[in-house]
Amino acid sequence: xxxxxxxxxxxxxxxxxxxxxxxxxxxxxxxxxxxxxxxxxxxxxxxxxxxxxxxxxxxxxxxxxxxxxxxxxxxxxxxxxxxxxxxxxxxxxxxxxxxxxxxxxxxxxxxxxxxxxxxxxxxxxxxxxxxxxxxxxxxxxxxxxxxxxxxxxxxxxxxxxxxxxxxxxxxxxxxxxxxxxxxxxxxxxxxxxxxxxxxxxxxxxxxxxxxxxxxxxxxxxxxxx
Numbered sequence: 001x002x003x004x005x006x007x008x009x010x011x012x013x014x015x016x017x018x019x020x021x022x023x024x025x026x027x028x029x030x031x032x033x034x035x036x037x038x039x040x041x042x043x044x045x046x047x048x049x050x051x052x053x054x055x056x057x058x059x060x061x062x063x064x065x066x067x068x069x070x071x072x073x074x075x076x077x078x079x080x081x082x083x084x085x086x087x088x089x090x091x092x093x094x095x096x097x098x099x100x101x102x103x104x105x106x107x108x109x110x111x112x113x114x115x116x117x118x119x120x121x122x123x124x125x126x127x128x129x130x131x132x133x134x135x136x137x138x139x140x141x142x143x144x145x146x147x148x149x150x151x152x153x154x155x156x157x158x159x160x161x162x163x164x165x166x167x168x169x170x171x172x173x174x175x176x177x178x179x180x181x182x183x184x185x186x187x188x189x190x191x192x193x194x195x196x197x198x199x200x201x202x203x204x205x206x207x208x209x210x211x212x213x214x215x216x217x218x219x220x221x222x223x224x225x
Contacts (some may be wrong), residue, residue, distance in 0.1 A: 131163030133183035
């Protein structure tokens with residue numbers, strides 16, 4: 001059965017709503033306007049069109065819910081985005097700090113055939129450069145690995161970084177300089193009154209790294225010991 005075509009604008013909205021839900025936040029118009037850098041009236045008009053097309057519903061209080069049709073379209077787009085990121089970093093050699101932004105443009109042009117070929121190349125169980133599984137997203141990391149934010153961890157234990165926030169290139173460059181990438185192992189040494197955390201990274205010397213809460217809120221980890 002041929003999949004119904006969505007516009008680039010609709011795909012952007014669907015992916016943004018899906019990602020907000022994955023972050024365990026409530027999707028509302030104001031959040032969409034912020035994430036997509038559009039005006040509130042533009043969001044209202046887009047939501048009306050997408051409601052008529054059967055992609056979503058707007059509940060009382062402004063909460064946005066994707067229909068089954070909307071969820072399917074969003075999942076396909078998210079998969080294309082993650083495949084594009086892997087293509088850019090693993091095949092072309094693009095820096096991981098630029099992969100998300102470039103994939104945002106590339107994802108809309110990836111055909112179902114190319115998606116199948118990329119999926120066969122990378123494997124269904126692989127993850128994007130920032131640690132998100134190709135299938136299941138953050139829900140899978142929480143369910144299968146018990147993923148939590150670094151800010152929620154306990155002093156004195158070792159953790160493996162599972163995923164990092166990917167939408168801020170400067171943040172990714174900051175992490176790169178400190179060897180804080182998915183699969184890196186960190187030991188939490190201390191937590192200050194202002195919630196700044198001190199930690200070490202396995203295999204990269206004994207020097208301490210200090211991270212404030214804006215950074216520790218953007219790293220997801222699983223406890224090792």
